[in-house]
Amino acid sequence: MNWSITFIPFVPWLALWVIAGIGAVLLALLFWRARRGAVLRLLAFAALLLALANPHLKREDREPLNDIVTVVVDDSQSQTLAGRTNRTAELRKALEDRLKEVPKLETRVVRSNSSGETERDGTMLFTDLGQALADVPPDRLAGVVMITDGQVHDVPDKVAALGFDAPVHALLTGKEGEFDRRLEVTAAPRFGIVGSTQTIEVKVSESKPRDDDIATLTVTHQGKEPRTQTVRIGDRVEVPVEIDHAGPNIVEIEVDGAPGELTAINNRALLTVEGVRENLRVLLVSGEPHAGERTWRNMLKSDASVDLVHFTILRPPEKQDGTPINQLSLIAFPTRELFQEKLDQFDLIIFDRYQRRGVLPLLYLENVARYVERGGAVLVSSGDDYASPLSLYRTPLGEILPAAPSGRVIEKPYRPALSDLGTKHPVTGDLEGARGGGAHGTDPTWGRWFRVVDVSPREAEVLMEGADGRPLLVIGERGKGRVAVLLSDQAWLWARGYDGGGPYSDLLRRLAHWLMKEPELEQETLRASSKGQSLIIERRSIEDEVDPVIVTTPSGEEMSVELDKGERGIWRKVLQVDEHGVYRVASGNLAGLATVGKANTREFAAVTASDEPLGPVLEGTGGGAFWMGRDDTEGVAFPGLPMIRSGHVMHGTDWLGLHKRDAYHVKGVRLFPLFSGFLALALLLGLLAAAWYREGR
Template sequence: MIWSLSFDPLVPVWLLLTAAIAGAVVALVAALLRLRAWPLRAAAIALTLFALAGPAIEREDREPLSSIVAVVVDDSQSQTLADRAATAEAARAALETRLKALSGFEIRTIHAGRGDGAHADGTALFGALARGLSDIPPERVGGAVLITDGQVHDIPEKAAELGFDAPLHALVTGTADEMDRRLAIGKAPRFGLVGSQQLVTLQLQDRGLATGGDRARIVIRRNGEVIGEERVAPGATVDIPVEIANGGDNIFEFAADALPGELTDINNRVVVTIDGIRENLRVLLVSGSPHAGERTWRNLLKSDASVDLVHFTILRPPDKQDGTPINQLSLIAFPTRELFSVKIDEFDLIIFDRYVRRGVLPLLYFDNIARYVKEGGALLIAGGPDYSEGGSIYRTPLSTVLPAEPTGSLFEEPYRAEISDTGNRHPVTRGLPGSSSEPPAWSRWFRLVDSNVLEGETLMTGPEERPLLVLNRKEQGRVAVFLSDHVWLWARGYEGGGPHVPLLRRLAHWLMKEPDLEEEALRLTARGSEVIVERQTIGDSVGDIVLTLPSGETRLLTPTETEPGLWRASAPAPDLGLYAADDGTRKALVNVGPPNPREFTDVLSTTGTLADLTAATGGSATRLKDIGGDLEVPRVVSLRRAADYSGSGWIGFKSTDASVLKGIDRYPLFAGFLGLAILLGAVSMVWYREGR
């Protein structure tokens, strides 16, 4: 309860001030003239002016408010090491019990670190503290205590930036005898040409007691497979060459042997993801019999900036003689030896478009092409009537790699190409525009080479479900056979056309081993606060997938089919580091967070990082200790205001004077007859004294 004097003038303030000045002049003149009873006259004037000011006594009814103490618990990933999490929880419970025993204090518990986002770079306790106290007036804050390992990455430079004038304490988990080994990335490229070598710079750091010594082994893995190892001395920096094996993500994992007795081996591993970029893909296109769609393949491949096209059209076999002088011929001789013997391995894809055997290519060269395929090359046959005739390219040594054998029959009747059941699940033909309707919303074709599929997968069919597009893997290479030469009808827009661009482009890139078009693949990606597992298959079902977290913990995921041939599952990604998915046959990796996360830059617990800030507020940074199996938590005391809020074995919090106003009682001093009587009494005393 607070008493105070207030005023509510009965006349304007300017008039009251004018009257006060005039009254002071009258009183001064009377004093100078030594008039009888001048003191009484001055008192009467002052009392009258005081009454005109409307004085009143006010009584405020206030209810005191409790002081808020914030208990910030560090739930970051480094707090999960050793027994820090258990120590922090025990300290929190003991501290809250002691604070509840103090009168006038209220506890606000704030969990920070893990809740601030698994992918945040570092531990942000002070941001969480500010948010947790955002609805509390600063004058109500009695202090804050951080329960942490001391590895905090958003420490303010000055105590004034805390936003409150109260002590800050830190209770630090962990022990002073910890040691740890860390592998850090010094420099790593983001991109690299497929087949090239790139340098990754690594640093090996040992910290704490009893560190240093023998050279440590670093195991190198690419996409989960061991590709080599290096020996590095602690404290040294080493450049490790790695080869970019495929287009797309090449995930390199470097793992150093654990240091005996170290705190954790999580930061012994680092992950570098290098995007493999192919040099311009070299494609050899050989056109045989002239036909209406001869330029379809050429136009498509020339429109792709990543493709270098070499195109030859065979207009005249070498045995054709018509008497034209040589110096008048404008034709370029077909460089068969250079293309199919000397430089065949330089091509990523060879396409034969309606090729007919005319003696241009000796059979030996077809044998070279078959070898090229088996050793990792790609071959596409776009066949028409030529494929079913006696001069068919199938009647060469290429038959050993071709999956479709022509029967010799040719169907020439209108039909619409259909996607087979396998094709609906294959990335090359899945979801082609217009394929979802029945019949497909694209134009008709009028020719099909009847064939028997010997091996491989049929993705598209023609009339009576005869094979139209057949894909096959042959040893290390890939082969595709298109059993119609009417895809140009889609390109020309006949009857509305069809999706020739996505179909042919996907087909060419599948042949050239584009990772996104693999029909059997396991992929793992990070998206926000979770990881997404994708299993691509042309089979009818997939099994469970084991997800391994950076901590070594495993989770069993059961994918669900989101579209034909594509199965997905997701899981939270609570930790920074390398996640691995394994379906028993394939393995996929993804790194969550930055390559060198601040959370694991230094995992040794310390009081040094918070010592200056806590001291500036009168608080302290002390290490929690285990003595005889019992956790030692400082005593808690309440202080009004002090220079120091900590001492040996105790920490203090400020008891604030904050309160809330419940009501005000006002008692005017000159109200009613009492005020009138006082004024009349004063005037009467003046008249009486001057009348004598």
């Protein structure tokens, strides 16, 4: 029960103040002229103001409310190091037991995790604290106690941003003077032109100086041998990286461990540089005009990333029909320039129905064969010319071609179908309309062709079959390069939509990109990706069985995973994971990397316990930091918990204070008038009468 005086004026307070001002002026004038009865008039005016203010005696029935203390537990990944997980659990239990002993104090526990379904870059204790205090009145909050290693990444710039006036304390789970070495990426490109060399800038840092200021840096670029270099601690180091293919180029940089360091997790960094090709240079040589020539040209010209050089041989040297030169090609075929001087500048060479007619000397075709052996790509799109005595196979180029012609051409209607291998190969496996089987399953919905050259594959793979099950699309690898032969010149029927058409554009484009070694079209691949807290492992293979995949977590733990078989040579597995960081997957000689959350997260950028990040907030709220890390977690020395009603400094060497708020809930109110009714009227009239009497004498 509580008593107080309150006013319930009959007029607005503004009007009351105006009346008081006018009265004060008039009374001052009376006193200045020394008029009789001025004092009585003052008393009468005061009684009038009091009556208008209508004072009441108020009695409140109050119910005391408990104060609230919020305990924020840091469950971030850096808390898993150096025994901090167990120490955090010990501290939380000890703190909750001590808080239970404080009367009229309610404890709320908030757990803050850096992993989970929400994407976070670092430890966000104050974000979680703000959400937890959304329904807590500021006048009930006694204080906040954080159990953390001190590496908090959302500390507000100003104390006023907290939204409450209560001390914030920190129980630090680490030890003073912890040592750790880490690798920092100071500059890294996001994109790079294929064939160029990009520079990544890194720095090796340590939490405290040591006598040995030398470290060894290891750089691993996917698919290449690691290379090492010696660096000085604290110096910025430039690491050159060659962008050797389009798409993600994954680079891992690691520094060797130091004796006594806290963890090696932050000794490595994973970076992805997106390889961007300059326009692909394609040389298309058409041996003679035919219906399919325009199909090739239109497909290549429609691709903005392709620079096409196209020549059609309208008249071979032996053909002399008297046609004037000005009615033939206006550009001479620059054979020496293309096939000797600038041959290596092309990414792909296509021979479209070309046969030996003396236009290209055999020496130049031998150059093309060496070009493939060194890593080039050749595609032969043939018709009956491939079966003739003038076939390209009868030239030095035949040494690298994957199909030997028998000299027979099969001319009968058929629907191109995928071979068993073709259903699994990335070039043909998911072509629209294939239905995944062709001659070995459901027939495709493609239109018919009418010609196929009979060949025998040579150290090659057959992806598509034509009439009588004969090879239609044959591919192979020669040295560092790749070759392919399409054994029919009737792809243009699909382009024209004949008999329903077919996926000619997808087929030809994928074939060209496979020849140029685009990573997404490799037949044996292992990839890892992530979505939220899911690690997705995908293995593409043309084999019927694949080896288990070894998954290495960011903390170094290994586990063997059996993949589930899918369609078209795809094996897949989805794992739910808890850790954020870099996951490594390996199967045989294949390997891949994926990041869950952020690859180079701030969570492991600095892992030594520190009170510096929280310093401004602790000082601004009167709280303190207490180092609780010990070699053993038994019998943790815990600070005292006094309740203090006022004061700015709310901590000492062995105690942390909480505000005693004395908050309450009003259950009922009763009002008793103090100056109203007949009593006030009688007093007012009496004072006025006395004033008139005094003035009349």
